[in-house]
Amino acid sequence: MDSVSWTGETACALQAALQMSNDAFAAYLRIGVRTVAGWHEKPNTKPQSAMQQLLDTALENATSAVKSRFAQLTAGPSTPPSDAEQRLAADPNIVAGLDWLDHHAGWEPGTARGRVAARLGLVDVQALRDRGSRRARVDQRRIAEALADYYGARTAPYGTYSATYDGSAATTSILTQPDWLDLECPLIATADRLSVIRAAEDARMPLSEEATARAVQRLAETLATGTRIVDMPLYRLLGIDVHKGRIGGQAGVSRFVGYALTMDLLENELVDALAADSPILGSLPLRDQYLPDLAAVLNVSGRLCAGGTLALCAIARPASPFRGDADYVLLVQERSGYVLNAARRLAVIPKGFHQPLTDIRADAQIGATLRREMEEEFFGRDDIDNTVSDQRRADPMHPSRLSEPMRWLMERPGRLRMECSGFGLNLVSGNFEFPGLIVIEDEEFWTRYGGVIEANWESSNLRQYSSLDPLLLAELISDVAWSNEGLFALLQGLRRLAQIxxxxxxxPAIEWKVE
Structure with missing residues (x-):
């Protein structure tokens, strides 16, 4: 066999040919498991000469069957599973990602497809599951602390959001300022005023070799695991002007695949470094490129700043001889492992990307996204979930198309209260976050429709808490499984709910700090 030019990718091809797990391959070569994992994460890495000699020896000593498999894997794309192969060939969302990558990397059309196909043959799905378990062990506090170390001292009036409650403290990765908190902004047209303008061209963002390799890996893993990715339109924040009682600012429209293959990679890069106990400085090349300092975080018009809104939902319940006094039921979700954002984390519900459905200007209202997410995540409206079906309705949120519970809420003023409780920029991936509070005031709703509320595929579990249980709520706040934006929304929502x-x-009495 001809001499091999060893890279992370060809080393992984040898591992696949030997049909070994990361642990077994590391033991076979007598090297560390982290080195093998690093080859999967950075396929363009060139091993040191001593490591190349180990790989040469391993290949020379391999059986003819292993050598044959290795030759097939390195000669070109291997045969992926049929469902993944079909998606690679025909899924318009994957095709959009491939086209985006060819364009932004400066490749000839078809190059991204070939590279993703080659990577797909090397993806070890079990290793991905193991990595998911390691990621889940990196808790919210470690992420917040690591980002605090990475970005260093804050510049007034900006700081990261933290709060004290019941003798304890919670810190987050949300960059905010006092004027962006406790907004008490009703989500109605006169106060919810984010406007749409023409955005700068996303195509000018250069991609480094490291960035293109990570994007290829993301697409290959998406195919191998069956994760949903949809090239939906996405609001991109260009300017912000919020204060008590009013949301203002400007947004443009971008595409989800551009976000999924760039900014959305920052969270996993950080979590993987923390899971491996790697030093933060020097271990985050994508963050160093896309979001290197606080000036870049705050420069929302100069980068791709996507994001969304999420809300603490409080539903009035009547008194019960079994449960006790009249209260609000508070809903919390455990996010599914099949979502790209905040996978396996705790979050309030609803939670969604801020995006238009059909009316780009009207849908820029934060309240429009929350109403849509209520229909989708509470009441089972699959027809407005663009990860499930295409959008062909002229007005999918027309009153005649609303679910029965949502129509009941909208029929009479005073049944549904929706407010924005703050604003911040999440240091995890630079996302903008609009935390909110949804209060269903009429307790008849729970009697009528409490039994039909059912989380969609984005959640793996749905929990309920009573607003009359301060001890359990304090325990909930302290749970380290939260996403940073979820904890931000919970704390701000509880503060406002205590007032009204x-x-x-x-x-629990909650007092925030910006530091």
Whole structure:
């Protein structure tokens, strides 16, 4: 066999030919498991000469069957599983990602497809599951602390959001300022005023060799695991002007695949470094490129700043001889492992990317996204979930198309209260976050429709808490499984609910700090 030019990719091809797990391959070569994992994460890495000699020896000593498999893997794309192969060939969302990558990397059309196909043959799905378990062990506090170390001292009035409650403290990775908190902004047209303007061209963002390799890996893993990715339109924040009682600013429209193959990679890069106990400085090449300092975080018009809104939902319940006094039920979700954003983390519900459905200007209202997410995540409206079906309706949120529970809420003023409780920029991936509070004031709703509320595929579990249980809520706040934006929304939502909830609430006293 001809001499091999060893890279992370060809080393992984030898591993695949030997049909070994990361641990077994590391033991076979007598090297560390982290080195093998690094080859999967950075396929363009060139091993040192001593490591290349180990790989040469391993290949020379391999059986003819192993050598044959290795030759097939390195000669070109291997045969992926049929469902993945079909998606690679025909899924318009994957095709959009491939086209985006060819364009932004400066490749000839078809290059990204070939590279993703080659990587797909090397993806070890079990290794991905193991990596997911390691990622889940990196808790919210470690992420917040690592980002605090990475970005260093803050510049007034900006700082990261933290809060004290019940003798304890919670810190987050949300960059905010006092004027962006406790907005008490009703999500109605007169106060919810984010406007749409023409955005700068995303195509000018250069991709480094490292960035293109990570994007290829993301697409290959998406295919191998069956993760949903949809090239939906996405609002891109270009300017922000918020204060108590009003949301203002400007947004443009971008595409989801551009976000998924760039900024959305920052969270996993960070979490993988923390899981491996690697030093943060020098271990985050994508963050160093896309979001290197606080000036870049705050320069929302000069980068791709996507994001969304999420809300603490409080539903009035009548008194019960079994449960006790009248209260609000508070809903919390455990995110599915099949979502790209905040996978396996705790979050409030609903939670969604801020994006238009059909009316780009009207849908820029934060309240429009929350109403849509209620329909999708609470009441089972698959027809407005663009990860499930195409959007062909002229007005999918027309009153005649609303679910029965949502129509009931909208029929009479006073049944549904929706507010924005703050604003911040998440240091995890630079996302903008609009935390909110949804209060269903009429307790008849729970009697009528409480039994039909059911989380969609984005959640693996749905929990409920009583607004009259301060001890359990304090325990919930301290849970390290939260996403940073989820904890931000929970804390701000509880603060506002304590002000307006009357006798239905007995909540921990929460005081925020920006530091």
């Amino acid at each position: 909830g009357g006798s239905r609430v007995d909540l």
